[in-house]
Amino acid sequence: MSYLITLFEQHSYLILFIGIFLELMALPISGELLMSYAGYFVYQGKMNYFLALLMVFLSGGLGITVTYWIGKAGGYKLIEKYGKYIHLGPERFKKTAAWFERSGSKLLVFAYFIPGIRHFTGYISGISKMPFRKFIIPAYIGAFLWGVCFITLGKVLGPQWKSFHQAAGKYLIVFLIGLAVLLVGYFAFRFYKVQIKEFFIHLLKRLLERLKTIRAAEIFLIILTLVLIGMVSLMLGLAQDYLYNEFTQFNEIAEYMVHSVVYMSWMKGFLVFQPLYALSSIIALTIIRIWIKGRNRVLEYLLLFVxxxxxxxxHESVIQIFHSLQRFGFLGKFHSANFPDLNGMIMITIYGTCLFLLVRHSKRNYITITIPIIGLFQLIGLAIANIALTNVLPSDIAGGYVYGSVWIFFNFLLFEMLRLVLEKY
Incomplete structure (x- = not known):
């Protein structure tokens, strides 16, 4: 690989083209490394961004097309005879082919981002006799997106490329999966707006009707329990990372990405939701709403204020537990004395509890949907603004949000169980 990097510095576009092509032919070459290094060259002004993208698109498209026709011409006999040389034996072929059959051609778009799968995508598509017209469009779209992501990643990381490219690539894949889900949701809503709207309105009406019954309340408790279990699992995972000082790389990447890519000057406006007057306002609004609703006021006020x-x-109990664990064997110095971030815990506790109570008492379907989404974006915006403008560590904020979520969902479950008991007796 070091020899390829040396060649890359002398013949950037040619090596990029050949390297991507050979990787898709199933040779052991890291396409992500080449593309992110090309992005680093773009940052240095040694390569043109759009020409680099064009090289990846052409070589990726050519490579996957060649492997498609090889697979189609050779058929399954190709796997039996030569599969072992490219780590694609009959058993692995059957598993991957079954995955393709279940997912359809849309998997071709994302297969480039899956190590151990993209090398075989063309072969499997050809051997499976997928129609070329069905194969070509998602395969070429995937090649383009693959190039855009990793060349842009190298360009964005700039001088930090050598330190961050491998870890940032992992986080980028998670981001891409989330982005893909959002894009699919957007286009589905765009083309099936009426049907989706009618479906969710009907679903919400049925849920709201069923929540009035004891059985529905029990289902609601099960949902709260499952969410709480999930948050506790995440909390324990973060605690383990904290105790073993494994947040360093995460913090470096998150801070660099926030300062270089995500944060924009207008995001400073999110900090308006953080002062005491903003928190007091949402609490006062919730108090008024509970009073107007007039049902189980004592229980609702307890759920608000506890x-x-x-x-x-x-928060203090969590800190004491960490200090106790440090005395009983975790002797290293913790990377931060502020994990989990108290401010983050307070933000998610106040906004989460108030929004839960406002939604819990709303009969309007659009409020049930929009308020949680707005609250989520608000908390994300607050986290980004605090990372960009204060000295708080990303891991501390993440810890504050997760530990705060455990706290409020524990209270939600406790008081909803109490509500169920009161309604029965």
Missing amino acids: PILGVRLF
Whole structure:
């Protein structure tokens, strides 16, 4: 690989083209490394961004097309005779082919991002006799997106490329999966807006009707329990990373990406939701809403104030547990004394509890959907603004949000169980 990097510095476009082509022929070459290195060259002004993208698109398209026709011409006998040389034996072929059959041609778009799959995509598509017209469009779209992502990644990381490219690539794949889900949702809504709207309105009406019954309340408790279990699992995972000081790379990448890519000056406006007057306003609005609703006021006010007043005590308990664990064997110095971030815990506790109570008492379907989404974007915006403008570590904010979520969902479950008991007796 070092020899290829040396050649790359002398013949950038040619090596990029040949390297991507050979990787898709199933040779052991790292296409992500070449593309992100090309992005680094773009940052240095040694390569043109659009020409680099064109090289990846052409070589990726050519490579996957050649392997498609090889697979179609050779058929399954190709796997039996030569599959072992490219780590694609009959058993692995059957598993991957079954995955392709279940997912259809749309998997071709994302197969480039899956190590161990992209090398065989063309062969499997050809051997499976997938129609070429069905194969070509998603395969070429995937090649283009693959190039855009990793060349842009190298360009964005710039001087930090050598330190971050491997880890950032992992986070980028997670981001791409999330982006793909959002894009699919957007286009589905764009083309099936009426049907989706009618479906969700009907679903929400049925859910709201069923929530009025005891059985529905029990289902609601099960959902809260599952969410709480998921958040506790995430909390324990973060605790393990904290105790073993494994947040360093995450913090470096997150801070660099926020300062270089994500943060924009207008995001400073999110900090308006952080002062005491903003928190007092949402609490006051919730108090008024509960009073107007007039049902189970005492229970609702307890659900509002117990999490808010108890969050500092919960935070202090977590800190004490970490210090105790340090005394009993975790002797290294923790990377931060502020994990989990108290401010993050307070933000998610107050906004999460208030929004939960506002939605819980709303009969309007659009409020049930829009308020949680707005709250989520608000908390994300607050996290980005704090990382960009203050000294708080990304891992501390993430910890604050996760530990705060555990705290409020524990209270939601506790008080909803109490509500169920009161309604029965």
